[in-house]
Amino acid sequence: MLIVKKFGGTSVANAERIFNVAKRVIESYKEGHKIIVVLSAQGDTTDELIEKAAEINTNASKREMDMLLSTGEQQSVALMAMAIQKLGYPAVSLNAFQCDIYSTSTYGNAHIKNISTERIGEELEKNNIVIITGFQGVNRNSDVTTLGRGGSDTSAVALAAKLNADLCEIYTDVDGVYTADPRIVKNARKLSEISYDEMLELASLGAKVLHNRSVELAKKYNVNLVVRSSLTRDEGTIVKEESAVEKMLVNGVAVDKDIARIALVGLKDEPGIAFKVFSLLAKNKISVDIILQSIGRGNTKDISFTVSITDLKSVLDIFEANKNRFNYEDILYNDKVAKVSIVGGSMATNPGVAAAMFEALYDENINIKMISTSEIKISILVKENEADRAANAIHDRFRLDQVK
Amino acid sequence: MLIVKKFGGTSVANAERIFNVAKRVIESYKEGHKIIVVLSAQGDTTDELIEKAAEINTNASKREMDMLLSTGEQQSVALMAMAIQKLGYPAVSLNAFQCDIYSTSTYGNAHIKNISTERIGEELEKNNIVIITGFQGVNRNSDVTTLGRGGSDTSAVALAAKLNADLCEIYTDVDGVYTADPRIVKNARKLSEISYDEMLELASLGAKVLHNRSVELAKKYNVNLVVRSSLTRDEGTIVKEESAVEKMLVNGVAVDKDIARIALVGLKDEPGIAFKVFSLLAKNKISVDIILQSIGRGNTKDISFTVSITDLKSVLDIFEANKNRFNYEDILYNDKVAKVSIVGGSMATNPGVAAAMFEALYDENINIKMISTSEIKISILVKENEADRAANAIHDRFRLDQVK
Numbered sequence: 001m002l003i004v005k006k007f008g009g010t011s012v013a014n015a016e017r018i019f020n021v022a023k024r025v026i027e028s029y030k031e032g033h034k035i036i037v038v039l040s041a042q043g044d045t046t047d048e049l050i051e052k053a054a055e056i057n058t059n060a061s062k063r064e065m066d067m068l069l070s071t072g073e074q075q076s077v078a079l080m081a082m083a084i085q086k087l088g089y090p091a092v093s094l095n096a097f098q099c100d101i102y103s104t105s106t107y108g109n110a111h112i113k114n115i116s117t118e119r120i121g122e123e124l125e126k127n128n129i130v131i132i133t134g135f136q137g138v139n140r141n142s143d144v145t146t147l148g149r150g151g152s153d154t155s156a157v158a159l160a161a162k163l164n165a166d167l168c169e170i171y172t173d174v175d176g177v178y179t180a181d182p183r184i185v186k187n188a189r190k191l192s193e194i195s196y197d198e199m200l201e202l203a204s205l206g207a208k209v210l211h212n213r214s215v216e217l218a219k220k221y222n223v224n225l226v227v228r229s230s231l232t233r234d235e236g237t238i239v240k241e242e243s244a245v246e247k248m249l250v251n252g253v254a255v256d257k258d259i260a261r262i263a264l265v266g267l268k269d270e271p272g273i274a275f276k277v278f279s280l281l282a283k284n285k286i287s288v289d290i291i292l293q294s295i296g297r298g299n300t301k302d303i304s305f306t307v308s309i310t311d312l313k314s315v316l317d318i319f320e321a322n323k324n325r326f327n328y329e330d331i332l333y334n335d336k337v338a339k340v341s342i343v344g345g346s347m348a349t350n351p352g353v354a355a356a357m358f359e360a361l362y363d364e365n366i367n368i369k370m371i372s373t374s375e376i377k378i379s380i381l382v383k384e385n386e387a388d389r390a391a392n393a394i395h396d397r398f399r400l401d402q403v404k
Numbered sequence: 405m406l407i408v409k410k411f412g413g414t415s416v417a418n419a420e421r422i423f424n425v426a427k428r429v430i431e432s433y434k435e436g437h438k439i440i441v442v443l444s445a446q447g448d449t450t451d452e453l454i455e456k457a458a459e460i461n462t463n464a465s466k467r468e469m470d471m472l473l474s475t476g477e478q479q480s481v482a483l484m485a486m487a488i489q490k491l492g493y494p495a496v497s498l499n500a501f502q503c504d505i506y507s508t509s510t511y512g513n514a515h516i517k518n519i520s521t522e523r524i525g526e527e528l529e530k531n532n533i534v535i536i537t538g539f540q541g542v543n544r545n546s547d548v549t550t551l552g553r554g555g556s557d558t559s560a561v562a563l564a565a566k567l568n569a570d571l572c573e574i575y576t577d578v579d580g581v582y583t584a585d586p587r588i589v590k591n592a593r594k595l596s597e598i599s600y601d602e603m604l605e606l607a608s609l610g611a612k613v614l615h616n617r618s619v620e621l622a623k624k625y626n627v628n629l630v631v632r633s634s635l636t637r638d639e640g641t642i643v644k645e646e647s648a649v650e651k652m653l654v655n656g657v658a659v660d661k662d663i664a665r666i667a668l669v670g671l672k673d674e675p676g677i678a679f680k681v682f683s684l685l686a687k688n689k690i691s692v693d694i695i696l697q698s699i700g701r702g703n704t705k706d707i708s709f710t711v712s713i714t715d716l717k718s719v720l721d722i723f724e725a726n727k728n729r730f731n732y733e734d735i736l737y738n739d740k741v742a743k744v745s746i747v748g749g750s751m752a753t754n755p756g757v758a759a760a761m762f763e764a765l766y767d768e769n770i771n772i773k774m775i776s777t778s779e780i781k782i783s784i785l786v787k788e789n790e791a792d793r794a795a796n797a798i799h800d801r802f803r804l805d806q807v808k
Contacts (some may be wrong), residue, residue, distance in 0.1 A: 003478070015456075015459040016461050018460060019460070048799065049479070052419075052479075052483065053482075053483065053486055055419040056422060056486045057420050057486040057489060057490040058485065058488075060486040060489070060490075061486070061489055063496070064483075064485045064486050064497060065486075067478060067481070067482040067485075067497050067499070068478075068479055068486075068762035070478075071475035071478045071479050072475075074471060074472075074474075074475045074478075075453070075472055075473070075475050078468045078469075078471040079457065079460055081465070081471075082457055082460045082461040082464040082465065082468050082472075083461065083463055083470075085464070085468070086461040086463075086464075095470060095548075097501040097546070098546050098547070099549045110506050119546065142501070142523065143502070144499075149629070195782045201609075209646075219781075290429070313678060364741070400727065
């Protein structure tokens with residue numbers, strides 16, 4: 001089998017951990033597999049480099065930031081190759097230039113467009129364990145780019161897709177995908193399988209296990225993805241097209257506290273006003289999540305929506321700058337809210353699910369501020385300090401601790 | 405003018421120093437020059453990376469070492485670009501992949517074979533200050549190489565040669581080339597000019613100012629080279645084809661304590677024995693310096709030679725492994741020796757120079773163990789603990805403290 005194994009920064013934070021990963025990789029190699037290892041920068045390296053840059057220029061150009069940050073992964077891969085060689089096995093490290101990891105131009109948040117398999121193939125032919133820098137690409141100007149948060153997951157999946165790998169293993173500090181965050185919901189249960197779509201929803205709803213883009217890519221190229229722990233030998237969770245084993249109504253509960261609600265109050269009620277609001281935000285690359293449009297009073301209406309808390313200030317600035325264009329009476333915001341969501345494959349065809357979720361919250365006396373639904377998820381907005389209680393109530397209501 | 409400016413690791417060791425360099429570079433840019441900056445890794449970065457590698461594999465492959473070490477320069481250039489941008493001037497950093505700094509394959513000690521001027525030219529056209537990683541190249545396998553000790557000087561000179569730069573300034577922590585090491589000889593004097601050949605001899609004789617290969621390259625392509633201080637505004641020393649101003653008999657005294665003498669005693673006196681000894685060493689890439697062949701007793705003879713102290717163990721191992729082939733009686737070595745040399749353009753045509761040097765040592769009661777001469781230098785071997793006294797005596801004898 002050809003297996004891509006991705007390890008995060010904590011898994012390679014020091015010499016001891018690097019050797020742990022090396023041993024684990026070698027085990028798999030000795031079973032006769034061809035192995036590609038994708039690594040992030042060691043532990044706090046990226047943060048240290050960001051700090052170094054901040055000492056010089058708090059508003060450094062993104063091109064130079066990427067040039068700087070990409071060195072972290074190059075260090076990890078070289079050190080890992082040395083560790084594997086020390087243990088007596090052949091290894092070679094490659095960076096984004098050497099693998100032609102061709103990306104879009106957007107520094108700090110580039111997308112992989114293509115990967116040349118030539119060099120990687122040659123090294124695999126020589127029976128080398130091939131260790132590749134995650135998180136980075138090279139754009140059409142031959143400039144270094146980085147792929148943004150969770151970028152190394154995306155690198156691993158992209159490599160697996162391009163090389164037709166039999167398996168892509170994402171090693172992390174949790175041992176799989178859970179029905180809810182175990183730190184919030186005590187009896188959260190690890191799932192043995194989950195579908196791409198459900199994983200996507202969970203990822204976008206705040207589950208920190210896999211980054212969205214990596215799951216999208218896995219789904220697009222039908223990559224066999226496994227999330228497992230770098231610390232234990234547990235099986236982990238398989239992410240695949242159809243979750244045959246656990247075709248459950250509800251597969252997980254997710255909590256996202258890093259959001260804020262914004263309300264434009266007293267907007268003139270004219271055709272296209274919602275389009276204008278959200279196209280302006282889209283133009284400024286602000287992702288909007290739950291949207292609520294009130295019927296309004298007289299010839300005005302209110303539009304509320306949620307955004308990531310990191311975008312809150314930008315959004316307020318944008319509307320302040322465009323006040324005349326929209327003619328709203330007031331703009332309100334609340335950053336003490338949280339989104340609680342349930343995800344499950346068969347939700348759309350089971351109308352009772354939403355009702356059961358709302359009932360669980362009603363029993364807990366938790367007020368729902370906004371609701372948003374899709375084919376496979378239902379999200380509600382609650383007060384931030386009620387979010388954990390809400391998640392537990394819902395988890396209990398759907399008995400997610402029990403395998404169905 | 406197109407000017408290449410090279411700064412070493414201490415000049416960019418922290419944010420404050422990076423800004424000092426940035427300001428100095430900008431001054432020159434504001435005078436209307438096109439500027440290329442070549443940088444080493446920050447301060448102790450390279451040593452820290454070597455330490456990191458040693459924690460994992462004390463015998464790490466040189467390929468992976470180069471992959472690791474080259475990240476240091478990439479960090480410096482990105483940080484420098486940020487600093488220059490912060491001060492309001494346009495800058496861009498480039499690594500060896502982006503400039504196609506094509507090198508030989510020897511990891512850890514590669515030689516630059518070619519540099520593509522395309523990208524650099526484009527960036528200069530855009531009026532950018534172009535900041536390039538020193539010390540590194542990319543070989544024909546697209547693998548990262550490093551250029552060995554003093555490699556960034558070589559990068560700077562190679563870039564100046566390839567781009568037909570008007571000037572190549574090597575900024576260092578001394579303010580020029582001296583008649584002797586000022587730490588050893590108190591009244592050593594800074595030279596305003598020196599010829600390539602003299603500089604070459606001084607470099608190979610232990611003067612740490614410029615690395616040999618960079619001077620060779622400067623001579624080959626007739627690059628206008630200036631050695632000057634990164635801390636002061638002093639003029640520095642110009643290294644050029646002919647030193648018209650100071651056509652002195654003797655231009656400098658150099659001391660090299662990092663050498664060892666090896667003697668093969670009782671070698672069978674047969675034709676080609678010296679050839680066999682030194683071709684074996686050459687095959688093992690050991691540079692031999694002073695050679696002395698005794699007439700010997702009976703049908704045996706002795707051969708002594710000096711090597712760099714770092715090669716001592718290898719040389720002993722090599723002869724141990726080839727003992728049968730050479731049939732010597734004994735192998736002796738002494739690492740408590742030092743080489744003291746004088747360098748000067750007109751030495752060959754002035755037979756009195758050697759005599760004056762030997763006389764100075766005789767007056768100091770210093771015993772000469774070996775002698776070696778060339779067109780422009782005379783080297784002698786003395787006891788290590790007599791070397792500084794020897795250098796001072798010679799410096800005084802030729803009145804090198806006075807401009808002639």
